[in-house]
Amino acid sequence: MDKYKVRLNQQAFREIDDIFSYIALEKLSPENAKGQTDRIWAALKKLETFPQSHQERSEGRYAGKGYRQLLIDNYIAIFKIDESSKTVYVVTVQYQGRNV
Structure with a gap:
């Protein structure tokens, strides 16, 4: 099975940081913010195998x-x-309620 490289553009990195900040600061829950962003990073890493x-x-x-x-x-x-190039390019990570 081929393994893919996963690359995020700057916007996607910024959006993950924004997700953390929103949950930690607006919702006053740093623990949940860390848990959510950890789950996002883990899911993105899984794109290394069979992203299709x-x-x-x-x-x-x-x-x-x-x-x-x-x-x-x-x-x-x-x-x-x-x-x-066996590369996955992540272009955005957003809340599902937004119109992307």
Whole structure:
């Protein structure tokens, strides 16, 4: 089985930091913030193996452009696979209620 590299763009990194900050500071729950971001990082790491198993994005601005989605609790990661370099590019990680 091929193993893929998982790469996040700066926006995705910033969004994960924002998720942590929102839960820790706005919701006053640093423990939950750490737990949530740990689950996000663990789920993204699993994209190393068989990222094609995730659903293609069918709505929003990433629909019909070859992007796939990974649901993580109440969050969604949107990514594209480059088969030639065996790389998964994560472009955004957002709360599912947002229009992505």
